[in-house]
Amino acid sequence: MSYVKHVIAKDSPGEKVLLLGNEAIARGALESNIEIAASYPGTPASEIIDTLALIAEDFGIHVEWSTNEKVAFEVAIGGALCGKRSMASMKHIGANWIVDSLMHAVYHGFNSALLIISADDPSGHSSANEQDNRYLANMAEIPVLEPSNAQEAKDFVKIGVEISEEVRLPVMIRMVTRICHSKGVVILGNLNRISKTPKFYDDYYKDFVLNDNIVGPRAVPKMHEILHKKLEKIEEIAKRFQLFKEENGEGYYEDIGIISSSVAVSYILDYIKHRELNGKIKLLKLGLTHPFPKNIVSKFIKDLKKVLVIEEGEPFIENNLKIIAKEENPKLEILGKLTHHLPREGELNYSIIDNAISKVLNLEPEAPPREKLIFLEKVSKILTPRTLTMCAGCPHRAAYYAAKKALRLLKKPEYIAIGDIGCYTLGMYSPLRFMQDVFGMGGSIGIANGVFQSKIGVPVIATIGDSTFYHAGIPALINATFNKANIKVMILDNFVTGMTGYQPHPGTGKTAMGLETKKVKIEEICKACGIDMIKIVDPYDQESSIEAMKEILNFPGPAVIIFRRICAQVRLRMARISGEKIVKCFIDKEKCNGCKTCIINFGCPAIGFDLKNKKAFIDVNNCVGCGVCIYVCPNNAILR
Known part of the structure; x- marks a missing residue:
């Protein structure tokens, strides 16, 4: 039994334990009798579901990674409508996806608690913006609770459940990165798990659909009035809970x-x-x-x-x-x-x-200790400035390298590539610099549609990951077929939702709880979207990847290339567990002429350069033995 599972599942009221803020949310869900919890992976919120999934079966909770946040929230709505206390958790940007459903949900009412856990990310440590979801809650007219530490994160889940059921509204708990990912002492409460018999809540249907006096457009102002009356009660309720x-x-x-x-x-x-x-x-x-x-x-x-x-x-x-x-x-x-x-x-x-x-x-601010200033000055002089990069052996690096080479061979140096959200976003940075812009989840394909329709006259490419494709890429791909947008879509399939912590997605055949499920194949979705040209390649096989990329670039219509290879970090973990020995690459110093092609054009972090001897070298502690650099080297100096 793992440490996290042991602590979260512990039935010892009054005991003090050390928990992440996200783990505290999970514990609060247990103590609150939450029976349905859904989410889509997104830092800094991911550990909430990761933690609950560990103990879900033991406590009779349905825990799932949904295809996106909108679906996750709707799963939670469905649970709450049937009398099951439900929770949807997400990062702040993920909450943008639930707005349509949320704006309807506030008018309906529920038979049980409905919580929204929004993990905001000030400074954008792992996000594209710093949006403050208190404004989203203000627009939706729902209560917002803001815990200030891990203890309150747990307690506010319980309070949020009580408030939600009293006023029959969704309640948002606004977390921030430094609470999500900081550990604090949490005093455990009671685990009185009670499973409710499901019963569908149909008051909305009775009051506003079957009521002949309030029907159609006339129902909307009435529902809005009821919402406002609920909000008027919140401050007094909050005082009762000592908020x-x-x-x-x-x-x-x-x-x-x-x-x-x-x-x-x-x-x-x-x-x-x-x-x-x-x-x-x-x-x-x-x-x-x-x-x-x-x-x-x-x-x-x-x-x-x-x-x-x-x-x-x-x-x-x-x-x-x-x-x-x-x-x-x-x-x-x-x-x-x-x-x-x-x-x-x-x-x-x-x-x-x-x-x-x-x-x-009117006090003097505290000056940093002199020792700290001296230390920072020393460190700043020896730190090497470096850009963001993908891991050693990352198949996405190999995919981008093959795509760039295919474009060069076709004499198409001018192109526009729109990226998406995930590990592969790092392909924007040196030395690959493959994409020119990146927007929100699924934005690559939709924006590529518009770029093509502008008649820009150069190849238009969208890059998107497997999990992101399931999340938000499918409608835009259908749009490309429907509106004849001659775009080329690179789907980077590494069998995992990588950047957020290796969570499963619909293509992995595993649920959040580790249960076997049917794999939803990307190529079958693409075919159903009307795409006639679909290529599937292993990006480690550079020759096949380059040829396939050339084919889709020459195809007169929307086309998809799926670069399929398991995440290098997941593969490394599997090898460690099985005891498999990874055969590493090395550089023949006699053949290396110091051209730096492997560094300037490819940029694997396992490859370094010896300034004294003017030769490249491979860090065996970092190398995963993918062998792509063997193809990259023009002097055949890399071996394994």
Whole structure:
């Protein structure tokens, strides 16, 4: 039994354990009797389902990786409609996919709890943007809870379930990267698992479909009115669950306050402790930020002269505070992101908060220790600047190399390639530089459609991964057939959802819970989409890959090439488990003339260059023995 499985499944109320924020969410789901949990892999949210999947069978929970976030949310809706407490988790950008279903769901009501776990990613550590999903919740008119640590992550799942069932609305729990991926002490609660008998909730059907007095367009304003009445109850419900915590400062700073939420609260508490300001600063912590708790905030700011708002993401609290202060305390000076006391971009940290609070309190910010500055100066001098890159032996690198060579052989140096979201996105960077742009999930094929229709006059290529193709690539491929877009689609199939942690997808034959299931084949989908030219190649076989790429480039219509080879890291793991010995590559120094073709054109991180001897070398600790570099070397200097 693994460590994670042991801890998450432990039935020992009161015991303190160390959990990731995402693991704490999973534990909260267990303690809350969640029976259906669905998601699509996306950092920083992936570990929620990864963790639940470990113990799902033991607790009678249905846990799944869905084809995309929209489907995951709809699976959760279906569960909630049948009286099963349900949860859909996703990264912040993934929540964009659920908006259509969400905007309908808020009008319907449910027979059980429906939670949305949104893992926002300030600074975009593993994301294309920094969107703040409190604004999405504001648009959808649903409650938002913001835990500030791992303990609250667990507890807020339980509270979210209670609120959701009381007002019959979806509830969003907004996590951020530093809570998702930080460990904290969590006190375990009770595991009183009770499986409910499913019963379909049909009040919406009875009230708004069969009711002759409210039918058609007339039903919409009525449903909207009901939604607003539900929201009016939320603040009082939140007070009952103690989602607002206030520290009353006295003395010199009694007319200055701080309002905060999420992980920023932890930084503030560290600051107060470190600067010995306990009991001297007024602090209001908001566990609920939408609907904005007007009464709680109004009471807090009533006698203040200044308020510093510290929040992760956009100035959501700050903007809401301005509206309230106009009535409650018009002379209140509101400081925060909009006054440049805190940056609007990137994530917060202790240093940023130290500077902001110290400025407001007229204190000197804490200077970094001299030893730290000396260390950073030394390190900055010896660190080699380097770009993002794919792993050694990554089949995607081989696919891009073959595609570029095919274009050169066809004398088509000018082309436009649109990338997608996944490990293969790294093909944008040196030395491959294959794609010119990358957008959201599935965007490569749809955008390639438009680029072709602009009559740009050069080959138009879309690159997309296997999991992303299942997620969002299929409608755009149908569109290419339907509207005669002569685009070439490279589907990079490595049998796994790689970048987020090697999760299964519909083509792997395994579910999130490790159960055998039918494989949905990409080539059969492409054929059903009307694609007449489909090539399947192993990217490690460079000659076959180049010839196949030339064929699809010459084909007069939309065409697909599937580069199929298992992820190098997964293959390496399988070899370790089985005891198989990997035969590594090496460079014959007598044949190597130091041309750097293997580095400048191919860029495998296992290949280095000895500046003293002016020869390339292969790091045997990094090499996975794929052998593609053997083909790349023009001097036959690489062997195995």
